[in-house]
Amino acid sequence: MTSALLQPIVILISGSGSNMEAIIRAQIQRDWRTKWGAEVTGVISNRADAQGLKKAAAHGVATAVVEHQQFENRVDFDQALADQIDRMAAQGQRPALVILAGFMRILTPAFVSRHAGRLLNIHPSLLPAFPGLHTHERALEAGCRFAGATVHEVTAELDHGHILEQAVVPVLATDDASTLAQRVLSQEHRIYPQAIEQWFDRSATEFNHR
Ligand code: GRF
Numbered sequence: 001m002t003s004a005l006l007q008p009i010v011i012l013i014s015g016s017g018s019n020m021e022a023i024i025r026a027q028i029q030r031d032w033r034t035k036w037g038a039e040v041t042g043v044i045s046n047r048a049d050a051q052g053l054k055k056a057a058a059h060g061v062a063t064a065v066v067e068h069q070q071f072e073n074r075v076d077f078d079q080a081l082a083d084q085i086d087r088m089a090a091q092g093q094r095p096a097l098v099i100l101a102g103f104m105r106i107l108t109p110a111f112v113s114r115h116a117g118r119l120l121n122i123h124p125s126l127l128p129a130f131p132g133l134h135t136h137e138r139a140l141e142a143g144c145r146f147a148g149a150t151v152h153e154v155t156a157e158l159d160h161g162h163i164l165e166q167a168v169v170p171v172l173a174t175d176d177a178s179t180l181a182q183r184v185l186s187q188e189h190r191i192y193p194q195a196i197e198q199w200f201d202r203s204a205t206e207f208n209h210r
Pocket of ligand 1: 013016017018020101122123185188
C-alpha cells in the first residue's frame, strides 16, 4: 500500500542513539515511506554532546537540541520540547509517533497526555520488573535467570503503560552488568523497529475500517 500522507516520526534521545539508528535503518531498509508514509523527520536531544546527534545527521535526518538545564522547571522544558517536536513533524502537522530512545528525562503528565497513544518507550528490563535505573545490576543482584527489554506505550507513571513487544535474554553465569547490557541492547535494536512497524500496521487497519 502506498500512502500519500506523511506520517512523521520524531525521536528523542540523550546519549549514543543506537536504538534511534536501528529505527532509521529499518525505516530505510524496509521502506516505511512506501508502506505507511512513515518517516523519521527529526531527532531531538536534551544534551548537546549526545553522540546520537551525529549519527542522525549522517543519515540526513534533521536534529535539534533542547537542553533541560536551560529551563527552570520540567513544565517549561516539556513545553519547549513539545514545540520543537511539532516544528519537526513537517507540514505543520503533529507527529504520528514520538519515540523515546534512551531519552533520560521524566516527562510531565501534560506532555504525556498531549501525545497520548502516540508516545513509545524502550526499557532495558522485562517490565513490570525493574522500572527505573540500573536494571542490569538489579537483575543480576536478584539472581534473575532471564533479563530482557520492553517496548511500551508511555503513561504518566514511569516505565508503565501497555506492553507492545518484549525480548527475553538469558543471564549467563559469567555476566556482569556491562555484558548483559550489550546483549540486551542488541535485542532492543531488533524489537523497537518491529514494535513501530506493528503500530503502523494496526493504525492502518483501524483507518481502513473507519
Ligand atoms: C538503552 O538500553 C535503552 O533501553 C536505555 O538506555 C539505552 C540507550 O541506548 N533506556 P541508545 O542511546 O539507544 O544507544
